[in-house]
Amino acid sequence: MSDYRFERLKILVVDDNAHMRKLVVTILQAFGVVHIFEAASGEATWESLREHNPDIIILDWVMEGMSGIELMKMIRANPASPNPFVPVIMLTGHTSLDHVMQARDAGINEFIAKPVSVKTMMSRLSSIIEHPRPYVRTTVYFGPCRRRRQDEHRGPERRSAAKEAAE
């Protein structure tokens, strides 16, 4: 048994659809999460981030006004962001690889494609708690490291800095 103390976590559920928020909140409550906040728009999310400083955000993609992707980029990159490191699980009906890559490039930590399943939700929460990824800052990206695998490079070294180090 994993025995997480979910009652100690604060989770913000962002979706402009009240039924979908109710579903996610119901699942989280069954897991034992007590401190759950809800937001129906990007603006309300920003406000909730300031006010509640959630430990995790569960974020919808398709919303009226600011989309989940725009909001994600704002959370990571805006200098006024209350917490650019906050772990974000994107929950969406978009299922194509292209969409997964867009979400990854916006800075999400985990991705759940609808239909929503209890086991998948638990698995993503567990992954965020147990296997956090390092963060990367470049001139064009800030967020969790987008590499899922660390493959050993077997060919000739082509990067200049690594070449110089090897010589």
Next chain:
Amino acid sequence: MARQQPIELFMPPNMLKAKAGGGFGGVDMNAIKRAEAAMETLKGDFSGMAADGITALSAAREAYAAKADPGSRAALLRTAHDIKGQAATYDFPLMGRVAGSLTKMLGEAPQGTLLPTGSRWR
């Protein structure tokens, strides 16, 4: 020539693990069962959800038929997308497929394409 692209890689402290603890490798099956039972209860409310979704879809279609612009098209797409996700989650596959097809058409057809509206949908 060496590339000048500063990359900073760092691992923030794992505050979640410190707060939530756990981590014996398994899954809390009691929590899973509780959540699945709660989801089953919600399935009983699906007719209400579906009615709300169809009302919203009809309104979005009327708005698009009255004035076909990127805003009304995006609203129609959002509504169909919501129904697609909910229907799939609550095991209404036919409804999910229809909403999914509408989402695909609205998402992929180039802006400005004449889409079926108004009386042709009735």
